[in-house]
Amino acid sequence: MNTDNRDRKILVSACLYGECTRYDGKCKPINDDLFEIWKKSGVLIPVCPEVLGGLSTPRPPSEIRGDMVINSEGKDVTENYIQGARLALETAQKNNVLFAIFKDNSPACGSTHIYDGSFRNRKISGEGICTKLLSENGIVVLTENDIEKAKLLFNEN
Numbered sequence: 001m002n003t004d005n006r007d008r009k010i011l012v013s014a015c016l017y018g019e020c021t022r023y024d025g026k027c028k029p030i031n032d033d034l035f036e037i038w039k040k041s042g043v044l045i046p047v048c049p050e051v052l053g054g055l056s057t058p059r060p061p062s063e064i065r066g067d068m069v070i071n072s073e074g075k076d077v078t079e080n081y082i083q084g085a086r087l088a089l090e091t092a093q094k095n096n097v098l099f100a101i102f103k104d105n106s107p108a109c110g111s112t113h114i115y116d117g118s119f120r121n122r123k124i125s126g127e128g129i130c131t132k133l134l135s136e137n138g139i140v141v142l143t144e145n146d147i148e149k150a151k152l153l154f155n156e157n
């Protein structure tokens with residue numbers, strides 16, 4: 001397995017990479033030996049679409065409600081999410097990433113589930129704003145629970 005090939009890149013949620021960029025100012029680093037090797041060898045490219053879109057850390061939590069992203073204070077932050085998604089896509093394209101590993105449930109990065117927009121801790125099937133844009137542009141997005149699948153995808157390419 002070649003884990004030191006600088007031409008092979010994986011886009012990853014900054015919070016999974018270990019940067020404290022989540023809405024609550026925390027991180028959710030992936031604890032996996034190969035992930036650490038990828039990290040140390042420069043294979044991983046961390047992005048936080050929310051921060052790229054101009055939102056602070058910490059920040060009020062946000063959820064998707066219809067075609068909008070609303071924070072818990074009732075503010076429409078859709079444009080921040082769209083801008084961050086565009087910048088994350090640009091980063092992915094410039095670096096010719098193989099795929100992405102994103103934090104599920106996030107209104108930006110969720111790929112199987114997101115919160116339902118009620119701020120009542122209810123999840124529904126759905127994609128975050130950034131994941132949707134990446135997928136529409138041919139980039140496969142995995143969750144933090146798909147590390148074994150990521151290993152296989154990395155080795156296939």
